[in-house]
Amino acid sequence: MGDLAPCIPYPCRDTAGSRRGRAVIQFDKVSKHYDGGHEALSQLSFTIPTGEMAFVTGHSGAGKSTLLKLLGVIERPSHGAITMDGQNLAKVRGRGIPKLRQRIGMVFQDHRLLMDRSVFANVELPLAIAGIARVERGRRVRAALEKVGLLSYERQLPATLSTGEQQRVGIARAIVGRPSLLIADEPTGNLDPQLAVEIMGLFAEFQQVGTTVLIASHDLPLIKRMRKRVVVLDHGRLVADLAAEEVL
Amino acid sequence: MAAADVRRDAETPPRNEASHTRRVSSWREHHGWSAGASLRRLAARPLGSLLTIAVMGLALALPLAFYLLLGNVQQLGKALGQDQAINVFLQPDQAASQAQLLAKQLGDRSDVASVAIKTPQQGLDELAKLQGFSGALDALEQNPLPFVLMVQPKPGLDAPTVERLVSDLREMHSVAQVQDSGTWRQRLDALLGVGDRVVIALALMLALAALLVVGNTVRVDIASRHEEIGVLLLVGASGAFVRRPYLYAGIWYGLFSGILAALLALAIEFALSGPVARLSQAYDGKLHLGGLPLWLLAVVPLAAAVLGWLGARLVSAWQLRKAV
Numbered sequence: 005m006g007d008l009a010p011c012i013p014y015p016c017r018d019t020a021g022s023r024r025g026r027a028v029i030q031f032d033k034v035s036k037h038y039d040g041g042h043e044a045l046s047q048l049s050f051t052i053p054t055g056e057m058a059f060v061t062g063h064s065g066a067g068k069s070t071l072l073k074l075l076g077v078i079e080r081p082s083h084g085a086i087t088m089d090g091q092n093l094a095k096v097r098g099r100g101i102p103k104l105r106q107r108i109g110m111v112f113q114d115h116r117l118l119m120d121r122s123v124f125a126n127v128e129l130p131l132a133i134a135g136i137a138r139v140e141r142g143r144r145v146r147a148a149l150e151k152v153g154l155l156s157y158e159r160q161l162p163a164t165l166s167t168g169e170q171q172r173v174g175i176a177r178a179i180v181g182r183p184s185l186l187i188a189d190e191p192t193g194n195l196d197p198q199l200a201v202e203i204m205g206l207f208a209e210f211q212q213v214g215t216t217v218l219i220a221s222h223d224l225p226l227i228k229r230m231r232k233r234v235v236v237l238d239h240g241r242l243v244a245d246l247a248a249e250e251v252l
Numbered sequence: 253m254a255a256a257d258v259r260r261d262a263e264t265p266p267r268n269e270a271s272h273t274r275r276v277s278s279w280r281e282h283h284g285w286s287a288g289a290s291l292r293r294l295a296a297r298p299l300g301s302l303l304t305i306a307v308m309g310l311a312l313a314l315p316l317a318f319y320l321l322l323g324n325v326q327q328l329g330k331a332l333g334q335d336q337a338i339n340v341f342l343q344p345d346q347a348a349s350q351a352q353l354l355a356k357q358l359g360d361r362s363d364v365a366s367v368a369i370k371t372p373q374q375g376l377d378e379l380a381k382l383q384g385f386s387g388a389l390d391a392l393e394q395n396p397l398p399f400v401l402m403v404q405p406k407p408g409l410d411a412p413t414v415e416r417l418v419s420d421l422r423e424m425h426s427v428a429q430v431q432d433s434g435t436w437r438q439r440l441d442a443l444l445g446v447g448d449r450v451v452i453a454l455a456l457m458l459a460l461a462a463l464l465v466v467g468n469t470v471r472v473d474i475a476s477r478h479e480e481i482g483v484l485l486l487v488g489a490s491g492a493f494v495r496r497p498y499l500y501a502g503i504w505y506g507l508f509s510g511i512l513a514a515l516l517a518l519a520i521e522f523a524l525s526g527p528v529a530r531l532s533q534a535y536d537g538k539l540h541l542g543g544l545p546l547w548l549l550a551v552v553p554l555a556a557a558v559l560g561w562l563g564a565r566l567v568s569a570w571q572l573r574k575a576v
Contacts, residue, residue, distance in 0.1 A: 076486065078486070102488045102493075103488070105486065105487065106487075106488035110486055110487070116479075116483045116486065117483075118480055129489075130487045130488055133484070133487060133488050133490075134488065135274060135279065137277060137278060138281065
């Protein structure tokens with residue numbers, strides 16, 4: 005992990021090949037106001053380099069989920085710019101949105117699995133959408149399921165799995181499309197501590213192979229245990245940006 | 253999955269990983285899947301699907317039934333019109349040679365099918381056959397009846413053309429009187445013209461009703477699957493990808509209801525065949541009432557499928573705009 009340790013401030017040292025050192029995500033004075041005047045994010049500026057794993061934390065309503073929604077173009081910023089690999093997300097429109105989302109793997113606290121389709125079909129979705137051939141899809145889905153330890157469950161329906169297993173199916177679906185960015189919103193919120201550690205271990209493995217990982221979580225003990233960069237929000241404002249070595 | 257595999261996977265740009273051919277193949281595969289999945293969804297709720305198809309089928313069958321009725325009334329009008337020859341009574345002083353010359357002249361006209369001559373004696377014999385006339389005719393010293401030309405207009409002529417023919421006959425020097433059934437034919441043509449418009453208006457209105465039925469069914473379907481749609485959009489599905497199964501559902505609804513409408517129309521045609529045969533017999537078999545043309549029966553399901561697709565397309569575009 006030493007070579008891949010995140011470095012603050014940006015730009016970090018290039019220790020993992022040519023892809024590192026380039027800002028994959030950049031928030032530049034981003035604000036988000038909802039109808040009724042509620043300010044979910046205020047003048048938020050930070051950068052996450054390629055291949056970094058970072059946590060976004062804060063109390064409930066701090067703006068963690070809003071931040072991830074802005075990255076997934078589920079919401080639009082009211083002010084400021086968010087760029088991903090130099091692409092301004094605020095300007096992505098129409099057919100550009102699904103293309104962008106195909107580059108992002110999303111993991112949700114409530115898994116968002118299709119309960120009437122098998123585990124295999126759920127994980128296969130991003131590949132079918134991306135137009136990957138059937139044989140290649142099968143290979144990749146099985147590789148992803150093997151990675152999360154669910155290869156033998158491929159024919160089962162998600163409802164027959166435990167919460168932790170369902171979350172792992174969600175992770176397999178998020179990584180099967182080889183995203184450059186993996187975002188997760190409270191991925192361990194419904195899991196017991198042991199399972200939560202296992203899931204976080206999976207995210208760390210993806211980060212080790214070059215995927216940028218951004219996780220919203222309010223589980224401070226778990227965050228401390230992971231020893232990764234932590235972005236702390238409070239009422240939509242950035243109150244701390246801690247490098248891995250600063251996390252105690 | 254080995255870490256090296258994952259690294260290789262991660263370093264491959266996703267947008268370039270499938271060739272154009274593969275994308276087309278995958279696109280076709282998704283069309284096949286969407287068609288099958290939408291059909292299975294219809295089969296999964298048979299009562300609801302059958303009701304939708306029945307409502308649409310009845311709506312589409314109604315204009316077909318009117319079309320059938322109108323077509324047969326037109327045929328009936330033509331058939332009756334054929335029996336209604338124009339009787340041209342010549343001046344009493346006209347000789348047989350003059351009657352034959354006039355008959356030849358009229359027979360050469362493009363709007364005349366045939367001309368038959370009824371001599372005064374034939375006219376008298378006909379009258380003699382009528383009950384109560386024989387005694388009166390015996391009292392006559394000479395035959396007062398003129399030559400009569402029975403002019404049969406060409407079949408398929410419209411009312412104004414027949415009217416022109418009658419007018420020409422009336423203006424002929426040797427003609428005393430012309431008896432024509434043009435008035436009722438004109439009225440029938442006018443009524444059929446109104447009927448044509450009614451059928452078109454009815455077809456348009458009921459097609460709109462069928463469109464709304466499909467649209468509403470697909471709207472309910474989309475609303476019940478909004479979570480699935482949300483997931484698909486979040487994992488990068490395009491609007492077209494998400495819409496596809498619903499468009500196929502619209503096509504299936506339309507196709508099946510079109511087939512039902514065609515079958516209902518055939519059933520109506522079959523039900524009418526008995527009375528029509530009796531009517532035809534009453535006219536010595538000269539009356540041939542028609543059924544719906546085969547091309548129309550083939551076009552109705554296809555047109556209904558397009559209608560179903562259109563309804564689904566309009567509603568799904570509107571519904572998905574509200575999705576993530």
